[in-house]
Amino acid sequence: MANEAPSFKVQPVKSPLPTNTGTSDGNPLRRHKPGPDPLWSLPPALALLTALLGLSVLSTFCSAAELHPGSEIFRKQCASCHGAEGQGVAGEYDEPLQGSRSLSSLTRLIERTMPEDTPESCVGEDARQVAEFIFQEFYSTEARKKKGLLPPIEIARLTVPQYRNVVADLLGRFTPVPGGGKRDAATDQDPAVQPGLSAQYFQSEGMSKADKLKLERVDPNIDFDFAEGSPGADITPDQFAIIWEGALSAPDTGHYEFRVKTPNGTRLYVNRDNTGTRGKLRDDSSAAGQAALIDAWVSSGELQEHTARVFLLGGRQYPLRLEFFKYKEKASSIRLEWKPPRGTWAPLDQRHVSTARVPRTFVVETPFPADDRSLGYERGSSISREWQTATVNAAIATAAETVARLPLLAGFKDGAGDRDDPIREFLARFAAAAYRRPLSTKETELFREVLFTGATNPESAVRRAVILILTSPHFLYTDLTPQNEAPDQYTIASRLALALWDSIPDPALSDAAGQNQLGTPEQIEAQARRMLANPRTHEKIRSFFHQWLEIEERDLAKDREMFPEFDESVVADLRHSLDLFLEQVVWSDRSDYRELLLADYLLLNQRLRKIYDPAVSSPPAVAGPENTDPAESDETHSPATTPPDSFEPVVFAPGRRAGILTHPYLLSAFAYHNNSSPIHRGVFLTRNIVGRRLKPPPMAVAFKNEDFPADISMREKITRLTRDKACMSCHSVINPLGFALENYDAVGRWRTRENNLPVDSASAYVTDQGDTVQIQSARDIANLALGHESAERAFVTQLFHHLIHQPPAAYGLDTAEELGDQFRAKDFDIQNLIATIAVISAGHGIQASNATTESK
Amino acid sequence: MMTSPRTSRRRFLRDLGIGAAAIPFVNGLHTLRADPSGTSAAPKRLIVVFSPNGTLPDEFWPDEFGPEIPLALKPILSPLDPYREQMLVLKGVDNKIRGDGDNHMRGMSCLLTATELNPGNIQGGSDSPAGWAAGISIDQEIRNFFQSQKETRTRFGSLEFGVAVPNRADPWTRMCYAGNNKPVAPIDDPGQMLERLYGGSKDRDTVGSILDYVRDDLRRVSTQLSPEDRSLLQEHMQLVRQLEQDIDAAKNQNDLVHPEPDIDPNIELVNDNTPAISRMQIDLLVNALANDMTRVASLQFMRSVGQARMRWLDIQEGHHSLSHEPDKNEDAQDKLKRINVWFAGELAYLVERLIRTPEPGGRGGTMLDNTQIVWLNELGKGNSHTLKNIPFVLIGGGAGFATNRALDLDGAPHNRLWLALAHGMGHRTLETFGTAKYCVDGPLDLS
Numbered sequence A: 001m002a003n004e005a006p007s008f009k010v011q012p013v014k015s016p017l018p019t020n021t022g023t024s025d026g027n028p029l030r031r032h033k034p035g036p037d038p039l040w041s042l043p044p045a046l047a048l049l050t051a052l053l054g055l056s057v058l059s060t061f062c063s064a065a066e067l068h069p070g071s072e073i074f075r076k077q078c079a080s081c082h083g084a085e086g087q088g089v090a091g092e093y094d095e096p097l098q099g100s101r102s103l104s105s106l107t108r109l110i111e112r113t114m115p116e117d118t119p120e121s122c123v124g125e126d127a128r129q130v131a132e133f134i135f136q137e138f139y140s141t142e143a144r145k146k147k148g149l150l151p152p153i154e155i156a157r158l159t160v161p162q163y164r165n166v167v168a169d170l171l172g173r174f175t176p177v178p179g180g181g182k183r184d185a186a187t188d189q190d191p192a193v194q195p196g197l198s199a200q201y202f203q204s205e206g207m208s209k210a211d212k213l214k215l216e217r218v219d220p221n222i223d224f225d226f227a228e229g230s231p232g233a234d235i236t237p238d239q240f241a242i243i244w245e246g247a248l249s250a251p252d253t254g255h256y257e258f259r260v261k262t263p264n265g266t267r268l269y270v271n272r273d274n275t276g277t278r279g280k281l282r283d284d285s286s287a288a289g290q291a292a293l294i295d296a297w298v299s300s301g302e303l304q305e306h307t308a309r310v311f312l313l314g315g316r317q318y319p320l321r322l323e324f325f326k327y328k329e330k331a332s333s334i335r336l337e338w339k340p341p342r343g344t345w346a347p348l349d350q351r352h353v354s355t356a357r358v359p360r361t362f363v364v365e366t367p368f369p370a371d372d373r374s375l376g377y378e379r380g381s382s383i384s385r386e387w388q389t390a391t392v393n394a395a396i397a398t399a400a401e402t403v404a405r406l407p408l409l410a411g412f413k414d415g416a417g418d419r420d421d422p423i424r425e426f427l428a429r430f431a432a433a434a435y436r437r438p439l440s441t442k443e444t445e446l447f448r449e450v451l452f453t454g455a456t457n458p459e460s461a462v463r464r465a466v467i468l469i470l471t472s473p474h475f476l477y478t479d480l481t482p483q484n485e486a487p488d489q490y491t492i493a494s495r496l497a498l499a500l501w502d503s504i505p506d507p508a509l510s511d512a513a514g515q516n517q518l519g520t521p522e523q524i525e526a527q528a529r530r531m532l533a534n535p536r537t538h539e540k541i542r543s544f545f546h547q548w549l550e551i552e553e554r555d556l557a558k559d560r561e562m563f564p565e566f567d568e569s570v571v572a573d574l575r576h577s578l579d580l581f582l583e584q585v586v587w588s589d590r591s592d593y594r595e596l597l598l599a600d601y602l603l604l605n606q607r608l609r610k611i612y613d614p615a616v617s618s619p620p621a622v623a624g625p626e627n628t629d630p631a632e633s634d635e636t637h638s639p640a641t642t643p644p645d646s647f648e649p650v651v652f653a654p655g656r657r658a659g660i661l662t663h664p665y666l667l668s669a670f671a672y673h674n675n676s677s678p679i680h681r682g683v684f685l686t687r688n689i690v691g692r693r694l695k696p697p698p699m700a701v702a703f704k705n706e707d708f709p710a711d712i713s714m715r716e717k718i719t720r721l722t723r724d725k726a727c728m729s730c731h732s733v734i735n736p737l738g739f740a741l742e743n744y745d746a747v748g749r750w751r752t753r754e755n756n757l758p759v760d761s762a763s764a765y766v767t768d769q770g771d772t773v774q775i776q777s778a779r780d781i782a783n784l785a786l787g788h789e790s791a792e793r794a795f796v797t798q799l800f801h802h803l804i805h806q807p808p809a810a811y812g813l814d815t816a817e818e819l820g821d822q823f824r825a826k827d828f829d830i831q832n833l834i835a836t837i838a839v840i841s842a843g844h845g846i847q848a849s850n851a852t853t854e855s856k
Numbered sequence B: 001m002m003t004s005p006r007t008s009r010r011r012f013l014r015d016l017g018i019g020a021a022a023i024p025f026v027n028g029l030h031t032l033r034a035d036p037s038g039t040s041a042a043p044k045r046l047i048v049v050f051s052p053n054g055t056l057p058d059e060f061w062p063d064e065f066g067p068e069i070p071l072a073l074k075p076i077l078s079p080l081d082p083y084r085e086q087m088l089v090l091k092g093v094d095n096k097i098r099g100d101g102d103n104h105m106r107g108m109s110c111l112l113t114a115t116e117l118n119p120g121n122i123q124g125g126s127d128s129p130a131g132w133a134a135g136i137s138i139d140q141e142i143r144n145f146f147q148s149q150k151e152t153r154t155r156f157g158s159l160e161f162g163v164a165v166p167n168r169a170d171p172w173t174r175m176c177y178a179g180n181n182k183p184v185a186p187i188d189d190p191g192q193m194l195e196r197l198y199g200g201s202k203d204r205d206t207v208g209s210i211l212d213y214v215r216d217d218l219r220r221v222s223t224q225l226s227p228e229d230r231s232l233l234q235e236h237m238q239l240v241r242q243l244e245q246d247i248d249a250a251k252n253q254n255d256l257v258h259p260e261p262d263i264d265p266n267i268e269l270v271n272d273n274t275p276a277i278s279r280m281q282i283d284l285l286v287n288a289l290a291n292d293m294t295r296v297a298s299l300q301f302m303r304s305v306g307q308a309r310m311r312w313l314d315i316q317e318g319h320h321s322l323s324h325e326p327d328k329n330e331d332a333q334d335k336l337k338r339i340n341v342w343f344a345g346e347l348a349y350l351v352e353r354l355i356r357t358p359e360p361g362g363r364g365g366t367m368l369d370n371t372q373i374v375w376l377n378e379l380g381k382g383n384s385h386t387l388k389n390i391p392f393v394l395i396g397g398g399a400g401f402a403t404n405r406a407l408d409l410d411g412a413p414h415n416r417l418w419l420a421l422a423h424g425m426g427h428r429t430l431e432t433f434g435t436a437k438y439c440v441d442g443p444l445d446l447s
Helices: A028-032 A044-058 A069-077 A103-113 A124-139 A141-146 A160-172 A385-404 A406-410 A420-435 A441-448 A458-471 A489-501 A507-514 A521-532 A535-548 A568-586 A593-598 A606-612 A664-669 A678-689 A714-721 A725-739 A778-786 A789-804 A815-825 A830-842 A851-855 B005-015 B075-086 B103-109 B138-147 B190-222 B227-253 B271-290 B319-324 B330-356 B414-424
Strands: A197-203 A212-219 A223-227 A239-250 A254-262 A265-270 A294-296 A304-312 A316-327 A332-339 A601-604 A648-651 A763-766 A772-775 B045-050 B087-094 B117-122 B130-133 B157-163 B177-179 B294-301 B371-376 B392-395 B405-413
Touching: A069 A124, A103 A124, A124 A141, A160 A385, A160 A420, A160 A489, A254 A265, A254 A294, A265 A304, A294 A304, A316 A332, A316 B117, A385 A406, A385 A458, A385 B190, A385 B227, A406 A420, A406 A458, A420 A441, A420 A458, A458 B190, A489 A507, A489 A521, A489 A535, A489 A789, A489 A830, A507 A521, A521 A830, A535 A568, A535 A789, A568 A593, A568 A601, A568 A606, A568 A664, A568 A830, A593 A778, A601 A606, A606 A664, A678 A714, A678 A725, A678 A778, A678 A789, A714 A725, A725 A763, A772 A778, A778 A789, A789 A815, A789 A830, A815 A830, B045 B138, B045 B271, B045 B330, B075 B087, B075 B330, B075 B392, B087 B414, B103 B117, B103 B130, B138 B157, B138 B177, B138 B294, B138 B414, B157 B271, B190 B227, B190 B271, B271 B294, B271 B330, B294 B330, B319 B330, B330 B371, B330 B392, B371 B414, B405 B414
Parallel strands: B045 B294, B045 B371, B087 B405, B157 B294
Antiparallel strands: A197 A212, A197 A239, A223 A332, A239 A316, A254 A304, A254 A332, A265 A294, A265 A316, A601 A648, A763 A772, B087 B392, B117 B130, B371 B392
């Protein structure tokens, strides 16, 4: 019998060995577990032995000496799609057959649905047997634990976003804040800052002068037409100058374009060290003028448009300065606009600028090859020649920046005689910050002495050193803690900073490590909670949502005739509305995941209200046939005095909106150019909200509207399209979820009719536990998700991937389950979940040496 | 805190995508291998040299003009005497461009463009304010012509060198224009120019010098890791080895016919260093031409209205102030003469360097034989601010002009000189240049 099952060779063993191929498990969530984990109690020699045996041998162990009767059924009926050992088959069901169902639930699932084409062929005792086999062999957590299927924490290099952030913060750590500005320790912000830009208006006496300050104020944006007049009292209309200064907040990483329109002279500086120049704006000696992003100081007598672009990292502030100069031209005007990544041209308004004084941030612009995303999240798991070229080029660019700004970074006066010591001191501190730990004696010697010996000048030593530091494995790899060794304090600090900021520890965190204050999960958690408030965390969470919601590269363009008002500006506003909603919910005190799915309001500005707010868009008297519903008009509204570009919550009638599920940005993203797409919406909901797995479609079928009769509903078209049995194994799940959103058109407006037919959004939906429930609205889906462990586990797992760039199971097979349980127990507190994940990652391995204290 | 001029300029260059941001090990340097047959035509080259504030007519213009009369040089041109037979001095060529802007501005920004200035917000004296020139300059026109053909295309197309040019950008400081409203800034920092020309190889050497440390780090770190993790670092080690080989290969491949000049890139950009900076820039310029990185170059000393204080000539006053002094101020006349002799001496150094550099490719002759130098000024005479009789000195064989003579062309628009230059450099389809009405009589006949 054994010989008939070649995939399951039997190795006679006396007793199943507990195995451990990964590192010890320090999951702080597991303190409730009774007794020391058997993994830790394994004698070291035995652990080494089993590690050496490796997976190939271990995976052939059977839990009993005799072959399980279910194995033959599995081989015949299941293995072709799931793989001989349940590992999955590419193009069939490519994910490993593992999960958290109970044995009885698994049995019922198999009885009901498997094998896909003939579920009736494996029922009753057969189903029970094969379920038991699967369960014991590889499906359950216990089985995988026994078989040593714990995935390892793989060594990883810095991901591309990590690389850019680390280098920015590395130089930032040595860059003085202009004017020694005071900052709030938690948020890194100056509390006295106002939205808008600080403006200084000068009367000029002669060309290129800004000598008599006449007016100081804060301008919310820069869009002035002074025509032939003066910009303010006591300023003559023929010659004057204005200087605007402040900080630009870049929400996302990417290229930012700037555009200045003026018939006069202007210079725009973005992310340059502010010189604070006043008086004579003409630059006869120093080089301030050379660093301008846009230098249009000489006018040409007619309205000109100057554009330039600059690469910025998201979640940071950059110095911005605009100089304006009129000298005897007839008229004057100036307008400053920008185009953020994936945005549209718009005035640079006070949502994105403030009067803060911030230093230049060095941004590595070197193009890098994309990180591996084959598992659905970015990992620094592979290296290549292109990657090495990029790291070398980035190191060269960073070295050039460091040398160019050495007096500033090392804190000596340009041309000062005693600069040698400050430079050596700087270099040693720079290396320690880059390696995220104190230097060894040898390294200290290298960076303080060896590299300076024989160098023609200190600058060339710095250049070599910076290139060396940034190409060393100590810098490039995130964590070089040897196997089975407890992390030291600095490693814990580094893990925390990478998890929450994709960057290096700040001084407070390094200090904590230096003072041995990261030894316990409580201490680590306290740091994690402090770090949550930093804008870096907010940026990382923002990019998580972009990934989770799959909106990174979406084209929302719609049919112009059907949706004439749905232009680029509306798309940009919707994106802002979504980002703002996520930001407000996540960083509110409650930080409640349920609000993300259930909120009955949308954040809308005037432009969006015209489209989405029924009270504004379609008063009952003139409502179109597809948007008539008097019940829509009983929302509350924000005060009429609200400025047109501010986003205020608009509450909708009960049942009409359910958080992100019905946010028009997502509804539009998952839609065709002229109608809803129940399949796109359904697949998104299935995978990301309800948390069920889908295999790839068995055949490629494109939806073509013209293939269907003109007088049937979208729902009916999709039903006919996916009627095939092979399709329905997944579409029985996808379609009901997609149909439940049929009340929203291609741009996410509410509708009660589609194609002149009443919308039918109700379906029977079978849960992964085999229960049938009726759903007919987005809120039903939200409640479904909130009532099922698989949904929250999917969310928790994706967040874990994004923060740690490793699978949660590498930190213990139950990590995702336990995080999910805790998430629910803590009222779905997202901030708490973020902190907990960071603590798990940072503290991994610390209990290896004191496992007994764990079991209280 | 202020950034130093040097760092800001470096950053400026880097932001243009030049220097460190360029791929370090594939820098695309031209290597001029010897042409064994020696048959291909020698490359034509153009060098424009500018010095400001007019000249002293009595000390500059030869006494006799005419195609048959051998050239006899006056004191200002005396440093160029050894090269007399390759020289052509042109009198009676006027910058006739009028419109907005004062004579210094038009003298400078209309000199190579031969077209009017746009209206604008920059005012000199009591003339109406003006902006940038409204068209391309002749050096850039010839550059574009060269770059449009495979045989004459070079890595940079043109290089704009400066000596003691202030950073401020206005019509007094810019003579080269890529087009209407598009001034081209000269680079007056030899260190920056060195980085632009050879930055890749410098970076390459620096990277090569630290790879041993990186390898040591990789080796030490690997030993502590699990076999699976170690394999990634072994791959990394492999990449480092490959990089080392690439660097060695690139070193051999990029052996230049004329090695990179050995200059100190850290020279301070101050007035008193001007003589040293001038020589460095000339060395870099000749080197770039010899290595065929470019065939068009300009060298701009100071700027129009430049106030260089030439203490190395024992002159304390600013150049522009001196140039305003009346003819009868003998002290000022003497100083201005010394200043212009100094400029001529720098030009002589350039000519000498070209003569001493054999034409690459084994074609025989010197680089000067195929290089057209044009020395010019924004004014004819400093204290009159005239744009007539701009002191044009042409040296070398690039454009095929007949030399060893001085011509008086009696008020010819300088547009026609630029047409002659373009045609001489091979750009014969150019029918007008700059303001068309000054081109009606076609290129000056200088052959």
